[in-house]
Amino acid sequence: MIVEIASTLAFGGLAGYSFVKTNGNKPVKSDSDKILKIFNNAGLSKGGETIRILRKEEIDNGMMYVFQLPLGLGSDEIISKKKVLEDGLNTRSRLTEIHFRDIKNIKHLKWDKTILKQLKKIFTKTQMINKEVEIEFDGTLRLKVYDSPQDEKIPWEETMLQPGTWKVLIGKKRAELIYHDFDKTKHLIIAGVPGSGKSVVMKLIITSLILSQPDNVSFSLIDLKGGPAFARFKDCKQVENFAVNNKEALDVLKKVEEDMERVYQDVLVAKGFEDITEAGIKERHFLVIDEAADLAGDKEAVEILTNIVRKGRGSGHYVVYATQYPTVQTVASQIKRNIPARLTYVLDSVIASNAVLDTKGAEDLPDDIPGRGIYKVAKMNHFQTILIENTEIDKQVAPYINIKPRKEEEHAKTDIEGTKDGKHSLEFKTL
Structure with a gap:
């Protein structure tokens, strides 16, 4: 007592x-x-x-x-x-x-x-x-x-998917999940210094699209760092083109542009539709480029990419343009003007931040927290990228590996005339 x-x-x-x-x-x-x-x-x-x-x-x-x-x-x-x-x-x-x-x-x-x-x-x-x-x-x-910092590691869960939509989870803002809706904002610029989270979010986007729209999505993947970022996806049935150097990249860009023009002429203009949404077309094709800055010196490649960004919104050809070195040279004004959605991780200068966000801020992001970034469409949101481990990606996409049709089968399945190589990037079917 x-x-x-x-x-x-x-x-x-x-x-x-x-x-x-x-x-x-x-x-x-x-x-x-x-x-x-x-x-x-x-x-x-x-x-x-x-x-x-x-x-x-x-x-x-x-x-x-x-x-x-x-x-x-x-x-x-x-x-x-x-x-x-x-x-x-x-x-x-x-x-x-x-x-x-x-x-x-x-x-x-x-x-x-x-x-x-x-x-x-x-x-x-x-x-x-x-x-x-x-x-x-x-x-x-x-x-x-x-009163305390945001979580630095938020693991991916299957419940985070939005099946049947083109909404892709990119991160979390405290208690709120942040999705990018490609059918509302067609293209996306991604920037960030090496190791900041850029590759992680691109793999998250590709995986989410495959799982949410397995029968309606297709990809052209260009990895100008040699291919490691996208290698695990190259044998997925949804991946139609894969490039790891500038020469291959130019060939892929030409194929995507041809497919885009074909959709405009054979589907939209021919049948009087303004865009694929009005036409009732479900398919979308994604051109994902890692280290797009390496294309900046190729005039032909930049012109084709600019055309795809400008017209692809109507034809269902969407671009994810990623770079470690955002400048006015590597992110051409015509490309930037047509891509209002920006996602950036830490950058090394105010100039680089302005090249992506049109304002400073990315240079102040913590460089010791991978995945901490800013997502901007109408306004800026600070977020932490959802982490999906490579082992989980492999597990999730495994059902779609090594089941691509052979060339002769591709010819038989193509239901729109005008393709030169029998590829069917988008099998458009009006409802």
Whole structure:
């Protein structure tokens, strides 16, 4: 009984000491106070007006702060300060925390001259604050401050698929899964330095499309790093063209362009349809290029690729254009203009970030967290790529390996005239 009373008194005394240390003459500032000060120090004001807080509310693992921006101050200026906000909120400090789950340990204390050290060990600790910030704008600025970082490894699950659609899972934004819908936004640019997650997300996209639309999807895969990224897919029945160097790539581009033009002439124009959706055609062909920057010096290849990007939206020929070195030279303006969807991992400069996103931000992504990226269509979303292991890919695509038809069978199956080599990239059937 005496021990319990002494323990309670010791606990109360330590708790009171903790309160004084953290709430004494200079109260610890709240995150909202810190944020407003950071905004002020960063010069984020307009015409003498400053950003003001409207409200705050609790969210899972953090708080959301809603701010009103002064007229003339754009949300892009705030988004560009994301790293500054995180650095300001993640200042190192001595935190005295009372761990109520450890109260039971008081009964096991050794009441001798080391008692204070024992109490301190139970009830206090030094830690590094590690908060993350998400910024959204919908007329008001919504700034979400999370008390801990986002998961760095999110394993793929079969339940994440969207069968029968062209929606492909690319990652997770806290509690929200992020899908790219190829039937809404036909093409996609992917960028990122080596090892950042670019190859992982491309394999995820290809696997997801095969599993979601096994009878309606076909691929032309171009891997200008020699073929390792796509090698496990080359014998899938859905893969019709596979290239590992510039010469082979040019041949593939020509085949895809020919097929695209055939669809326009034989299906769309001939039958009076605006696009394949109106024609009721289910098939889609994906041209996936890893290290597309290597094509930048080939004028003919760039012209063909630009034509596919420009017209392929209507014919069902979609392009995934990936590069480690995004610049105004490697991502041609005509290609970029026709691909509003961008996905990037960490890049080595603001210039590279601007080449992909039309704004900075990719250079500030953590280079020690593979798969942490930004996905942008109408707005930018920070996300963590879903990780699908190579062993899982092999298991999932195994049913589609080594069952390609022979050449003579391809000729027999082709139901649209005009192909020169009997290939049937898309067997279009109007409903």
